[in-house]
Amino acid sequence: MEKNYRAELVGVLGDPVDGNPTGVMEEAGFEHAGLNYRYITVRVLPEDLDAAMAGVRAFHMRGVNLTMPHKINVLKYMDELSEAARVIGAVNTVVCREDGTMFGENTDGKGFVQSLTDEGIDLKGKSVVLLGAGGAARSIGVECALAGAAYLTVINRNADRGRALCDTINGNTTATAEYRPWSGTARIPQTDLLINATCVGLHPDGDASPDIEYEDIQPGMICCDVVFNPVDTVFLRRAAARGARCIDGLGMLVNQGCINYTLWTGQPAPRDVMYAKLKSEFGV
Template identity: 55%
Template sequence: MAEPNYMLNIVGVFGFPVAENPTGVMQNAAFQVLGLNWLYLNFEVEAEHLGNAVLGMRAMNNFRGVNLTIPHKVAVLQYLDEIAPSAQVIGAVNTVRREGDRLIGENTDGKGFMRALGDDADIDAAGTHAVVLGAGGAARAIAVELALAGARHITIVNRSRERGETLVRLLAEKTPAQAAFVPWQGTYRVPEGTDLLINATSIGLFPNVEDAPDIDYDSITPGMIVCDVIPNPPNTPFLRRAAERGAITLDGLGMLVYQGAIAFKMWTGQEPSVEVMRRALAAEFGG
């Protein structure tokens, strides 16, 4: 008879606020299906207490890892023992995994997008021309991962010139990809020859579910890969309009699930069921 083990392995998210973060829904569903004695919890950590929270994590051997959300993705860097190469380029960490007594920072934001691109659309980013709408954290992570995967050219379209040009400089200095900034003034027309169009803004996120990026949708061509980072609702007006014009679409729910699946394996060493994770999140979102 096996010895009883009443110790849970803990993972979770540090952020402020975190009450509406649904990540635990999909992670706990995946733990349950595999019969793992693990639990994902939301931890409300204000900015001035992040260092103490990381120290607390270090002190508990069964605290196996953590996600970081606003406002901690950059501030956490100083408390870690190692930063993965792509996270170094991005300049932000959203996942911490534990190796013995060492805490290693990763960024799965862009990795989830890349896995959706490969697994769901069977697309290799190498040699592609991509247009990214936005220049915030999600845009930064996706653009870096695209560049590291061999994208030939990346256009950053953003209303803030400073933020857009900063991202383009980062890509030029840290990756082999060519990059250009285009100010988002009025309705943006997607240039001919674009392979990938990505909405990396929050336009269309619940509760503003009828909003869509201000682009010329007739400039979307059949066969173009059009992606939206918005997980709720998954089928955004942006994606619906693109599909009407013959585009292949990828939704943000899939990207969020793949981010979670990558973190799950980093923490547990096991592959989760992405189908179970997606169903759990879709049910939570009412889909």
């Protein structure tokens, strides 16, 4: 019998990337399903993306994730984009097809919306306040609007980025988006959902929380954090103290990981296995 010692390769390219836990989650899924796939976590500097993408081709990789700072710069290597990636203007997942072409998708926002669905939350007609207008916020804002959110308020320090996200939502979805500047302590308007899509509170600054008026958080409001390290962020703890229903960033992480798994392998992802691995990694 002829043996195959060659694994199918997927992975993530980014910088910094050392603390990215996606590999352990994906590999737990591959192992569970008996797939000979390996997920490699690779540090790639901005000036080396060209060489890294040539490497992706040369190594016959099945696909890659992109994280900071490559999600926009990778667009030029794509032969085709999903509708979401085109509207969002960024790619976090590349699928390398058999014919040698590369397909770019953005699964961050889809993973986020799925984490709400998992909790029985339907976005149809809901109002959303989004803190931040960076890569994660763009993906989440667009996907929330596509999932039926009626009204989005984008609060961001950088006005150009905040307005650009609102223009994207207003121009491509049926939702209405409005920009609010963020200087000093931000007031939070009455809303169904409040989402921290900034990096405030991320390790090693785990003691920080977004500078908002926490008194504005009402009991029953749904408060979500994209930050997953630490899982129990100061933002979520302060929101819970106000009686909010809190959703952490792990659900988004596992859900986008499951979508990527299926894009690369063509098989349904063993979500329970991958989620359990992630939780054990974070000791929750």
